[in-house]
Amino acid sequence: MKVIELAEPYDKSVIYPGKIVLALGFFDGVHRGHQAVILAAKEQAKRLNAKLAVMTFDRHPSVIFQRKDPANLQYLTPLEEKLAHFKALGAELAYVVKFDEKLAHLAPQAFIDKYVVGLNAVGITAGQDYTYGPHELANMQNIAKYAKDRFEINCVALLEDGGKVGSTSIRAALDKGEVERAEKYLGYPYETTGIVVHGFERGRKIGFPTLNIETSNDKRLPAPGVYAVEVKFNETKESFVGMASIGYNETFGQDLAKTLEVNLFDFSDMVYGQKVTVSWKKYLRPMVKFATVDELIAQLKLDKQATINYFEKIN
Missing domain, CATH: 2.40.30.30 (Riboflavin kinase-like)
Incomplete structure (x- = not known):
């Protein structure tokens, strides 16, 4: 799996020149819900004769939006672990985007133009709660407006298993010592x-x-x-x-x-x-x-x- 790091404004020469399908998300934990997104993108890539790429960020968006100290943030899967999971799930490319003030303040249209179309994506797959800017504007319900028929959109429903399978639920389980519940949501210990x-x-x-x-x-x-x-x-x-x-x-x-x-x-x-x-x-x-x-x-x-x-x- 090739890892490509991007920072706004990125160098176009580092972009993979062929067709890709992008799995979009932060993917902390790469839990069962995330796995469903990446595996759905894998099927989409096969159908569209494109490479499977996964995009993530180098740090949690809360560093910018909530001014959290990055030194105090703790992840379920730090970047090295996350990339290993992507590779195991069949990703051929991973784009790691620096989440800074420049990226955070891109308008939704600009984000789609630069970080989807600009990466030669012919399709994207994301969870139904994925956002790429202000929640009320940059959500999966509005993405077709920004896509303008330039790529195929695949929205994956949230996974429920006695509650939403999500990174927040897994953190809460770990904070109570409930490692067996965390494993249930992660799909692995x-x-x-x-x-x-x-x-x-x-x-x-x-x-x-x-x-x-x-x-x-x-x-x-x-x-x-x-x-x-x-x-x-x-x-x-x-x-x-x-x-x-x-x-x-x-x-x-x-x-x-x-x-x-x-x-x-x-x-x-x-x-x-x-x-x-x-x-x-x-x-x-x-x-x-x-x-x-x-x-x-x-x-x-x-x-x-x-x-x-x-x-x-x-x-």
């Missing part, structure tokens, strides 16, 4: 990628050695708590099951930094510096401040058994 770093080795001293995982600030973590997880080492592709905690280690003191720690079962290798991917499978319990370390150890034994029981059940 929610994942966090990070690097194994040195910690305080408290877990090792009490018989539960952990991998301390440093994650990117722009990636949303599930709510603090203890979870059953599966961990894949990206280099070797080996996977192991275990239990993970997100929290502040309050049993060992106050005002400690939030950490992500994973205790893998039947694993004792030294893997500092390695990249791992954590798949969040099931929420087990909230974080608790224990009165003694012995109480913590007793609970960790229960957590381990609950994790073993969970994986035995699903397997």
Whole structure:
């Protein structure tokens, strides 16, 4: 998949010269609703003998419209992950557009002229709630007016599954620790990628050695708590099951930094510096401040058994 970055006003020489069908959206999470849009665009591209292209933005529009600090924004799928999903779904091109003041203030007609027709799109596919400017003007109901019969329009209905399948619903589920509900909406387990770093080795001293995982600030973590997880080492592709905690280690003191720690079962290798991917499978319990370390150890034994029981059940 070829990735092409654009910034307003873009350099026309970088545009793919052939016919494309564009799947349009921000696509945070690339959840089941997004997948439906991209796969519908794939069928449209096949029918129109064009390449499948997906357009997204380099940052969330709220950075401009709501003046949010980009350093504090957390995504379900940061750009690198998002692009990997696009490729897996069959995209041949990905346009990553810089969302800045210049782009934000393009009139709807100008956006369609430059970022659809200007990219040689013979068709577009988008969800019914897609907008390309002010909601009341630049919506899918009005797009034919701006298209002027220059490309085919395919509008995909919103996906419902006990509620709208959307990025907002998935964020809300993760913020409650409901990783199984998030997986239902995503169509795949929610994942966090990070690097194994040195910690305080408290877990090792009490018989539960952990991998301390440093994650990117722009990636949303599930709510603090203890979870059953599966961990894949990206280099070797080996996977192991275990239990993970997100929290502040309050049993060992106050005002400690939030950490992500994973205790893998039947694993004792030294893997500092390695990249791992954590798949969040099931929420087990909230974080608790224990009165003694012995109480913590007793609970960790229960957590381990609950994790073993969970994986035995699903397997």
